[in-house]
Amino acid sequence: MDELTGFDELMDCRSSESKKAVEPCTIVIFGASGDLTVRKLIPALYHLHLEGALPDPFRIVGFARREKTHKSWREELKKGMKKFSRTGLDKERWAEFEEKVFYCRGDLSDAGAYDTLGKQLQGFGDEKLRNNLLFYLAISPSLFGTVVKQLHHAKLLDREEREGQWQRVVVEKPFGTDLPSAEQLNHELITYAHEKQIYRIDHYLGKETVQNILMFRFSNAIFERLWNRESIDHIQITVSESLGVGSRGGYYEESGAMRDMVQNHLLQILSLIAMEPPVSLEAEAIRDEKVKLLKSIRPIEPEDIPNQVVRGQYFAGQVNNEQRPGYRQEERVEPNSNTETFLAMKLFIDTWRWSGVPFFLRTGKNMPLSASEVRVQFKQTPHVLFATQRDGGNDPNAITLRLQPHQGIYLRFNGKVPGTSTQIRPVRMNFSYDSEFGAYTPEAYERLLLEAIAGDATLFIRRDEVETAWRIVDPIRAGWKGQSLTNREFYSAGTWGPVAAEELLSDSGHHWRNPQPAR
Numbered sequence: 394m395d396e397l398t399g400f401d402e403l404m405d406c407r408s409s410e411s412k413k414a415v416e417p418c419t420i421v422i423f424g425a426s427g428d429l430t431v432r433k434l435i436p437a438l439y440h441l442h443l444e445g446a447l448p449d450p451f452r453i454v455g456f457a458r459r460e461k462t463h464k465s466w467r468e469e470l471k472k473g474m475k476k477f478s479r480t481g482l483d484k485e486r487w488a489e490f491e492e493k494v495f496y497c498r499g500d501l502s503d504a505g506a507y508d509t510l511g512k513q514l515q516g517f518g519d520e521k522l523r524n525n526l527l528f529y530l531a532i533s534p535s536l537f538g539t540v541v542k543q544l545h546h547a548k549l550l551d552r553e554e555r556e557g558q559w560q561r562v563v564v565e566k567p568f569g570t571d572l573p574s575a576e577q578l579n580h581e582l583i584t585y586a587h588e589k590q591i592y593r594i595d596h597y598l599g600k601e602t603v604q605n606i607l608m609f610r611f612s613n614a615i616f617e618r619l620w621n622r623e624s625i626d627h628i629q630i631t632v633s634e635s636l637g638v639g640s641r642g643g644y645y646e647e648s649g650a651m652r653d654m655v656q657n658h659l660l661q662i663l664s665l666i667a668m669e670p671p672v673s674l675e676a677e678a679i680r681d682e683k684v685k686l687l688k689s690i691r692p693i694e695p696e697d698i699p700n701q702v703v704r705g706q707y708f709a710g711q712v713n714n715e716q717r718p719g720y721r722q723e724e725r726v727e728p729n730s731n732t733e734t735f736l737a738m739k740l741f742i743d744t745w746r747w748s749g750v751p752f753f754l755r756t757g758k759n760m761p762l763s764a765s766e767v768r769v770q771f772k773q774t775p776h777v778l779f780a781t782q783r784d785g786g787n788d789p790n791a792i793t794l795r796l797q798p799h800q801g802i803y804l805r806f807n808g809k810v811p812g813t814s815t816q817i818r819p820v821r822m823n824f825s826y827d828s829e830f831g832a833y834t835p836e837a838y839e840r841l842l843l844e845a846i847a848g849d850a851t852l853f854i855r856r857d858e859v860e861t862a863w864r865i866v867d868p869i870r871a872g873w874k875g876q877s878l879t880n881r882e883f884y885s886a887g888t889w890g891p892v893a894a895e896e897l898l899s900d901s902g903h904h905w906r907n908p909q910p911a912r
């Protein structure tokens with residue numbers, strides 16, 4: 394094959410490889426009046442339609458309690474599109490799209506409403522539109538059980554596979570609030586749907602750069618050989634957000650950073666960074682390895698918490714010259730709340746590959762900038778040659794995987810400063826997605842919806858994965874019970890977290906490398 398030389402060829406290569414969902418189907422969205430539907434799901438489906446990636450034909454049915462007509466719902470979605478679509482709205486394409494969008498009014502616990510839904514589906518001419526059904530549950534998890542039960546009784550969700558048809562259920566986080574509640578939720582779902590039919594979303598897995606972690610690791614011999622305790626000193630995973638909790642106080646009081654970010658997004662990134670190579674790229678092979686990795690994280694018992702976990706909460710401060718209230722002053726937050734808006738932890742993975750290598754994870758709200766990155770820091774070379782230079786002269790090499798924004802990867806190594814001296818200093822080699830592939834920034838939901846329609850579960854969380862993740866975080870939360878935050882755990886909005894987070898690393902001679910703004 395000829396070598397690809399230019400951008401056009403790369404774009405061609407990308408589109409010819411891209412996935413297309415071919416089998417006609419209907420996507421039924423429960424929670425049609427909700428925020429997620431208007432902000433994320435409809436814009437994502439519209440963009441998939443623009444790209445010609447949706448099956449032909451397809452239908453979308455929104456199910457919710459409020460009184461609406463097909464027309465009024467379409468109008469509502471159109472308004473939302475103007476605000477939330479990443480490409481604006483093309484009137485003609487939207488008109489074409491909205492013809493396939495319908496509304497079904499009903500109460501989630503009313504059996505009659507599911508009969509109405511069934512009748513509506515029967516009205517779609519194509520047999521596949523009636524039988525290939527993707528149920529998207531954009532509703533409170535406390536209602537997942539009710540909905541799958543009702544769907545099953547209305548004969549819309551069949552646990553047994555039937556030739557030539559499929560039904561799948563997509564669920565959103567939070568998937569439980571601890572292990573027992575997640576097990577209960579799983580039990581409710583698998584009573585009426587087979588595990589293979591359940592697609593649990595972690596939207597981080599829909600991000601192009603998160604998917605690239607596996608490709609980067611396993612398709613590059615030069616890095617793959619170094620990816621172990623022999624070469625790596627430690628790994629840092631940072632997911633910082635410059636926004637505060639804002640109007641989500643009610644939800645956040647119950648979740649905190651541990652449940653909101655660590656149990657899902659951060660542990661997902663960690664498992665991709667550290668897992669063993671899967672035997673194939675099949676969904677089960679990849680998910681098996683991720684679960685194995687999660688299971689090999691050394692448990693943190695309550696007595697380990699002071700040395701391995703730091704929680705924090707922001708007080709009033711400035712982010713990007715904008716004044717922000719303290720967490721305790723946010724709407725629907727208790728004035729003496731101990732909920733963590735920041736979390737840092739040190740983990741060890743007890744495998745042959747990672748023995749003794751610390752993994753430092755941190756996430757927080759109201760930090761100086763929004764960035765997600767993984768920094769893999771290599772060991773120092775012996776200090777023999779450059780010992781007389783600044784800090785021993787020799788900065789450790791590092792690879793940073795920049796997940797968002799300004800997606801890319803950079804490698805830091807040392808170079809000789811030009812001139813007659815033997816001075817060295819760190820330099821960087823930079824790969825940027827945008828300059829290599831053009832600004833291609835599909836929303837995570839586009840990819841995830843397409844995968845669910847196509848029946849590929851690789852980017853979704855399996856039952857044992859979600860339960861194992863709760864097993865990691867539950868003992869830590871239990872250890873915090875009844876313990877108020879101390880002064881060392883507060884941080885000013887607009888900083889990189891509390892002092893205690895620095896000490897978590899400095900105790901072992903490490904320090905956080907903060908994400909840098911784009912240059």
Ligand code: BG6
Binds near residue numbers: 634653
């Ligand atoms: C969500 C959390 O899952 O992820 C939010 O509930 C958080 O609190 C969001 O802000 C971050 O996602 P992203 O894609 O903006 O990094």
